[in-house]
Amino acid sequence: MSEPTDSSDPVKTSRFTYRQLQGLRHGSTATPLRVVAHIDLDAFYAQCEMVRLGTSRETPLAVRQWDSLIAINYAARPFGITRLISVAEARKLCPGLVLQHVATFREGEGGRWAYRDDSFRNISTEKVSLDPYRAQSRKILQTMKEALATWGVDNTGDETQRPKQEAAAGLEKASIDEVFIDLSPLVYKTLLQRYPELQSGTQDENRDADLPIPPTTALQWDTDCLVDLDKHEAEEDDPDWDDVAMLIGSEIVRSVRNAVWDKLSYTCSAGLGRNKMIAKLGSACNKPNLQTVVRNRAVQNFLGGYKFTQIRMLGGKLGDQITSSFGTEKVSELLNVPLEQLRTKLDDHTASWLYGIIRGDDRSEVNPRTQIKSMLSAKSFRPSINSLDQADKWLHIFAADIYGRLVEDGVLENRRRPRVITLHHRTTQFRSRQIPIPKSTTIDEAMLFDLAKTLLRQIVADGQAWPCSNLSLSVSSFEEGVSNNRAIEGFLVRGDQAKALSHVARPRATDNITNEQPPAEKKRRLDGNKIRQFFGNPSDDAVGEAQGTPQSHIGTISEEVDIPQYTCPRCSTSVSEYEKEEHDDWHFAKDLAQQDREQSRSSQPVPPPKTNPRGATPRGRGGRGGGSRGKPEKGQMRLAFQ
C-alpha cells in the first residue's frame, strides 16, 4: 500500500512465490495454493434406489432396513422423515412415501442377493447386502475419474481424443459415497495454460521470487456457495493466486459433478478448500447438489463457527476428553488455549495436531485409494440363535458374501489374497478365533465356509457359546499376488459364474498341490484355463504362448458360445455383451489398484492423534451423552473402499 499507485504497470506482487506455485505441481501438502475437494453423494443409498427404480427426484423415497430407515432422499425430508423414526411413523407423515428395503442374502441362495418385497418380515433368515451400492459407487468413481482425465483436453481443438493419462488427480475413496481429490496438479496445469506469464519464472533459479499479481480483479464464481471472508478481509480486495486456484478447482469439481449427473443421474455436493479437513466440512454446508468454496481468506471465519467435535477424528472420545479438559466445544474458544496448555492435558503429538487443526492447518495427504485390508460379513441376531445348526447357515451366507467380494478384488487372477480368516462371536461377551488361510489352495466359497465352520467349533468348544447375539466372519492380511499376467487380467469373472468355475476346477487344484511351496506358475495357469474355458474365448495369443495351452482346451463350455461378444478396446478381450458393464467395472478397479501400487510408496500417513490413555475414560458405551451430538444430517450409509 505504501507503493505509489503508478498508473503504469503496478510493481505490486502476489503474496505467493514461484516455489509455492511449484508445490502445486507435485501435490505438496504444505503450499498455501493447494486445492482439495471433498465430494459427497446426496443421500446415497436413497439415490441408488431412485435410479434403480426410476422414480423422479420429486418422489419422496426412503431406504428401509428391517424396521429402520437408513436413508431418506431430499424430497422426503420436508415431511419430517428422519432416520430415527419408525416405518409406521414415516408412512403417517408421508403417505406417498416410497419405501424400499435393501437387498438381502437369503439362506440357501448362496452369494446371490436380491430385492425382495417381504424382507422386512424376514430379519431372522436374511442378511443385508450392500453390493448394489458398492457397484454404483464404483461406477460413480469411474465417471469422476474420467471427468478428471478429460479436464482441459476438451476444447483444445485437438480432436484426437487422446486418453491423456498424465496429470490424473489423486482420488481417495473415503467411504462408499465420499471421495477426496487433490486437484493441485490439475489446477497447476490449468493455471499455466490460462496465465502464460506464470511460466517464465518456473525454470530459473529464483524460486523464492514473488509471483506477479493476477491480472483479474474480479472472479466469476458461478453458482458456488462462497463462505464469507474473515473479519479483516474484503470482497473488494483484489484476488491473489490462491483465490484463482480455488476458482479453477471449483470449475473442475463442477465438471465432475456434471458428468456424474449427465451419465448416471446422481447428484452430489462438494466442498473445496486448502486441505481435506476444510473440504470435508465444506461439502456438508450446502446440500443437496451444491458446492461450497472455502477460500483461504475465509478459513478463520469458517472454522470459528464450528464445534471442534465436528472435525474429523474429534467426533469420538478424544473430542469428549478435550471438551471436558477445556470446558468448551467451540473452536473459537479453544483458539484461546495456548499450545503449552494443550500439552498439559494431551500428549505432545495430539496437542500439536489439535493446535494446528483448529487453525485450519491440515497437511494430511489425499491418499490414492489404498487397497482394502479386510472384509467383514456380519449379522446380529434378534432374538439370539441357539444352535450350531443355525449358526452354520449364517456361515454359509458369510462365506458367499465374502467370496463374491474377493472375486471382485481379484482372487481369481491371483492378484491379491487374504492370509487370515477370523470368526467373531458374541454372547454376553465377544470372542474371536482366527486361523491362517492355507496357501497354495484356491480360495473358494466352500473353503471359506469350511474354515469358518472349524473356527465356530473351536469357539463352541471353549464353552458358553449360546445364546449367540452376533456372528461375523472376516478375512484380512491381504498379500499381493505373485501373478501379474496381463492377458489373464483382461478377463472378468465374478459372482455365480466365478463360483461355478471354482467348483468345477477345485478338486484338482486343491488335491494336487502340496503344502510345500505354492506353485504360483501352475496355479496361474489353472486360473487362466478356467477363465478362458468359461468365456469360450477363441484366441489370446499372449496367454496361449505363455502357457503353451493346447487350443483344444478352449471354448469347451458350449452354452456360452452363442452369446454376442463384446471386444474391450482396452485389453482386446472378448466377453459376452452381458458382461460388458462388469468388465468395464473391473478395469476401473484395476486402474485404482494400479494407482495405489504406484502412489502408495510416496505417500506418508496422516498425522493422526495418538491414542489417548485407555484408563482415563470409562469403558464401554458410557463415554458419550445421549445421541444429541448433532451431526447435521447426512443420513446414511456406508462404507468404503471399495
Next chain:
DNA sequence: CTCTCCGAC
C-alpha cells in the same frame, strides 16, 4: 494371535 476399542456413516 487374540482381544478390545475407536471412528465413521
Next chain:
DNA sequence: GGGTCGGAGAG
C-alpha cells in the same frame, strides 16, 4: 440408535 463396516493398539 443400531447395523455394517475399516483400522489399529495392547499384551
